[in-house]
Each structure stands twice: as structure tokens, then as C-alpha cells.
Amino acid sequence: MPAPELPPCSHQPRPYTGPTSEEILRLRREFLSPAIFLYYQKPLTIVEGKMQYVWDETGRRYLDALGGIVTVSVGHCHPDVVMAAQRQNELLQHSTTIYLHPNIAEYAEKLAAKMPGELKVCYFVNSGSEANDLALLMARAYTGNYDVIALRNAYHGGNASGMGLTAHRTWKFNVPHSFGVHHAIAPDPYRGAWGRNDPEAGRNYAADVKELIDYATSGQVAGFIAESIQGVGGCVVFPNDYLKHAYAHTRAAGGVCIADEVQTGFGRMGSHYWGFETQGVIPDIVTMAKGIGNGAPLGAVVTTRKIAETLAQRTHFNTFGGNPVVAAQGKAVLEVIEREKLQANSLALGQRIGDGLVRLKEKHNLIGDVRGRGLLLGIELVKDRATKEPAKAECAQVLERCRDLGLLLGKGGLHGQTIRFSPPMCIHEKDADFLLAVLDQALAQA
Numbered sequence: 001m002p003a004p005e006l007p008p009c010s011h012q013p014r015p016y017t018g019p020t021s022e023e024i025l026r027l028r029r030e031f032l033s034p035a036i037f038l039y040y041q042k043p044l045t046i047v048e049g050k051m052q053y054v055w056d057e058t059g060r061r062y063l064d065a066l067g068g069i070v071t072v073s074v075g076h077c078h079p080d081v082v083m084a085a086q087r088q089n090e091l092l093q094h095s096t097t098i099y100l101h102p103n104i105a106e107y108a109e110k111l112a113a114k115m116p117g118e119l120k121v122c123y124f125v126n127s128g129s130e131a132n133d134l135a136l137l138m139a140r141a142y143t144g145n146y147d148v149i150a151l152r153n154a155y156h157g158g159n160a161s162g163m164g165l166t167a168h169r170t171w172k173f174n175v176p177h178s179f180g181v182h183h184a185i186a187p188d189p190y191r192g193a194w195g196r197n198d199p200e201a202g203r204n205y206a207a208d209v210k211e212l213i214d215y216a217t218s219g220q221v222a223g224f225i226a227e228s229i230q231g232v233g234g235c236v237v238f239p240n241d242y243l244k245h246a247y248a249h250t251r252a253a254g255g256v257c258i259a260d261e262v263q264t265g266f267g268r269m270g271s272h273y274w275g276f277e278t279q280g281v282i283p284d285i286v287t288m289a290k291g292i293g294n295g296a297p298l299g300a301v302v303t304t305r306k307i308a309e310t311l312a313q314r315t316h317f318n319t320f321g322g323n324p325v326v327a328a329q330g331k332a333v334l335e336v337i338e339r340e341k342l343q344a345n346s347l348a349l350g351q352r353i354g355d356g357l358v359r360l361k362e363k364h365n366l367i368g369d370v371r372g373r374g375l376l377l378g379i380e381l382v383k384d385r386a387t388k389e390p391a392k393a394e395c396a397q398v399l400e401r402c403r404d405l406g407l408l409l410g411k412g413g414l415h416g417q418t419i420r421f422s423p424p425m426c427i428h429e430k431d432a433d434f435l436l437a438v439l440d441q442a443l444a445q446a
């Protein structure tokens with residue numbers, strides 16, 4: 001079978017003159033933490049990127065359908081984003097919030113304009129883990145309560161707070177970290193008790209939030225946190241109205257509702273700018289990272305003035321948060337999403353890829369479920385559709401084969417059984433067709 005061809009691309013990568021992959025691997029093994037892991041059996045070195053494509057050290061091009069783990073939102077080295085950062089780098093690389101600077105202020109105004117309701121006050125940090133840590137602090141400081149409800153199958157970060165909120169043994173160390181965090185049943189329509197066609201599924205899953213509040217806490221909670229789609233957990237999309245009911249239970253117990261939009265925000269959903277909007281709710285606190293900066297170390301917590309004010313009870317400071325360079329980059333990302341209509345592109349291309357995945361499911365028994373929204377999609381691989389036994393080895397095999405054919409994908413789920421698709425939002429129809437053709441071939445060979 002001939003290998004599918006990548007769509008043409010006019011960008012010429014620069015000749016690479018750095019160390020070989022073997023040398024990089026040797027340095028990494030000697031000088032970097034063994035905790036960092038690699039995706040492929042033969043590690044891939046990426047040395048250049050342009051929009052939806054990346055190049056390895058030999059000049060070979062790949063379609064990046066993982067988008068730097070859902071981070072490259074508007075395209076690798078998007079010229080406007082590069083220009084914004086470059087200009088600011090030449091002028092002033094760093095100051096902090098103890099002085100005035102226009103970038104952070106203008107950026108906050110622009111970001112707040114994208115938010116519904118009273119969500120108008122921003123606090124910038126450096127990562128998603130930090131954003132969630134700060135959101136927990138705000139929730140506790142504001143409510144005076146301690147307990148927090150999170151969800152099983154969630155991923156919220158690798159620091160102490162993030163690990164405590166996360167509910168996947170893969171990412172948890174056996175150290176104290178879950179202070180006051182209780183994990184409710186994951187509202188997973190594929191594996192859970194209530195399926196996608198059950199109109200009461202959302203209400204039924206959310207009843208577990210109420211159970212936890214009643215049985216595991218004093219009855220008063222600081223808050224509830226959920227990703228709007230569980231990304232690392234394997235692109236799990238909640239049934240309709242789940243968040244509406246979960247939020248109602250939380251607010252009745254004195255808590256605030258936190259939406260982790262680290263993967264789902266900034267137009268990627270296609271139908272909506274934010275993931276929580278797909279569930280018809282407005283949170284009290286929203287956390288953001290990854291796609292917000294297209295690669296800049298930038299995160300944010302956006303909340304109401306009333307909640308934000310509780311943090312002023314003490315001195316709170318973040319050295320790099322919203323520094324002039326990342327603020328310039330973040331602002332440029334917002335402008336590019338608008339100007340290039342990337343939300344609409346996510347909707348159209350998400351539909352095209354999603355439809356193609358459904359067709360592939362009809363052809364390949366390995367696919368147990370197709371799900372997602374916009375350009376955040378997943379297919380769960382199973383050995384048997386009846387038992388739903390996770391097809392972990394097959395998933396790894398498909399990922400390897402796709403890489404050989406020039407396509408980079410992600411994986412998720414507790415067993416690494418779900419293939420994830422989250423390309424930069426600038427991809428074209430021909431890229432979507434290439435992705436589907438490659439996947440078809442890889443699945444046939446698995």
C-alpha cells in the first residue's frame with residue numbers, strides 16, 4: 001500500500017547543524033531527570049516548526065496533530081506571535097507587577113473581554129499546574145471552606161495541588177498531596193454506568209458530587225473543579241447538563257465552581273470559545289494555560305472581582321506571571337484566533353476529522369469509541385467491543401506506525417488506550433485527509 005503523501009508546504013527548513021539524536025539522547029540520559037519520558041521507541045528529535053508542521057533533524061516533515069500537547073494553538077512560529085515576542089524582547093524582557101507596564105494591563109483587558117458574566121479579573125502565572133494551585137487558594141480563601149470535589153480520570157497538573165486534584169494512578173506519587181480533595185465518579189458515557197443516549201446521564205453522574213459532599217465532607221465545600229473535556233484522561237466528553245447539576249450541588253454547599261480550560265479553551269471547541277460553554281454553565285473561576293500562549297510559559301486564572309479581592313487579604317506575588325514578553329505573546333495569540341477565524345476552522349476541520357473517524361470505526365473493530373469536540377478529538381482502542389478491554393499495546397503500535405508515515409499523535413486514558421487529536425487550529429482540509437489516510441493504514445496494520 002503506498003504511503004499517504006503530506007500536503008505540499010512552501011516552508012524550507014534551515015539546514016540543521018546541531019548534535020545528532022544519539023548525542024542529544026546521551027546528554028539527556030546523563031544530565032536530565034529520568035522522570036521525563038519519550039513517546040517513541042526510536043526517539044524523535046524536532047528542530048523546527050512552521051504552522052501545523054514540524055521538521056526533524058534530517059529535514060523530514062511531520063503533521064503535528066498533537067500540537068505540542070494541545071499547546072500550539074495558532075501554529076508553530078506563527079509570524080505575528082513571533083513578531084510580538086521579538087519586539088518586546090528587544091525592548092524590555094522583564095519587569096514585574098511592582099511596576100506598571102502596558103502589556104499585562106492591555107492583555108488582561110483583551111482576555112477579560114472573551115469571558116462571560118462577571119469573569120473579568122485576571123491573574124497571570126506560568127503554567128496550568130500553577131493556575132490550578134492558585135484557583136484552589138482563591139476558592140478556599142473566598143469561601144472559608146477547605147474540601148474540594150474533583151473528578152476521577154482528571155488531570156490538573158504535576159505540583160502538589162495539581163497532583164492532589166488529579167485522579168490517575170499514573171501521575172500520583174505516594175506523598176501527601178490530596179489535602180481535602182475528594183474525587184467523584186467520572187462522567188464517562190463510554191465506560192460509566194449511564195451512556196450517551198441516556199437523557200438523565202448528566203443528572204445521574206452529578207448525583208455523586210452531592211453524595212461526596214454529604215458523606216465525605218462537613219457539608220460545606222470550597223469548590224468543585226473539572227476539565228471541560230478530560231484531556232489526559234482520553235478526551236472524555238461529559239453528558240449534557242453534567243456541569244449544570246454538579247455546579248448546583250457545589251453552590252448549594254457554599255462552594256465555587258472552577259473550570260480547567262487548559263486544553264479546551266481559546267476556540268478549540270469550534271462551537272464555542274470555552275469548553276464550559278458547551279455545557280451551558282458559567283464558572284466562578286477559570287484556569288488556563290497551554291494554548292493561551294502558543295508555546296509561551298503562560299497560564300491564567302480569571303475570576304470575579306469579589307473572589308479576586310479575597311486574595312488581597314495577604315501579599316501575593318508571582319515573579320514571571322504576565323511578564324512583558326509572555327503578555328505580548330498571549331495578546332498576539334488572541335488577535336490571531338480572531339483575525340484568522342480559527343474557532344470556525346476548528347469547527348469545520350473538527351467535523352471533517354470527526355466524520356472520518358466515525359467511518360474508520362465502521363471499518364476497524366479496534367476502535368471502540370469516537371468522541372470529542374472541535375479539534376480536541378479521541379478514539380478509544382479496545383481489544384473487544386463487548387468487553388471494552390483497553391488495547392494498550394495496539395494503541396502504542398498505531399502511534400509508532402503513524403509517526404513512520406509522518407503523522408504525530410497523542411495518547412491518553414489510564415491505560416494509554418486512547419489516541420488523541422489536537423492539531424494547531426490552523427490546519428487545512430488536506431491535512432485532515434492525510435491524517436485520516438495515515439490512521440486508516442496504521443489501524444489496518446495493527
Ligand SMILES: Cc1ncc(COP(=O)(O)O)c(C=O)c1O
Pocket residue numbers: 126127128129130132155156157158162227231232260261262263289290
Ligand atoms: C487540563 C490540564 N490542566 C492542567 C495541566 C497542567 O498544566 P502544566 O503542565 O502547564 O502545569 C494540564 C497539562 O497537561 C492539563 O491538561
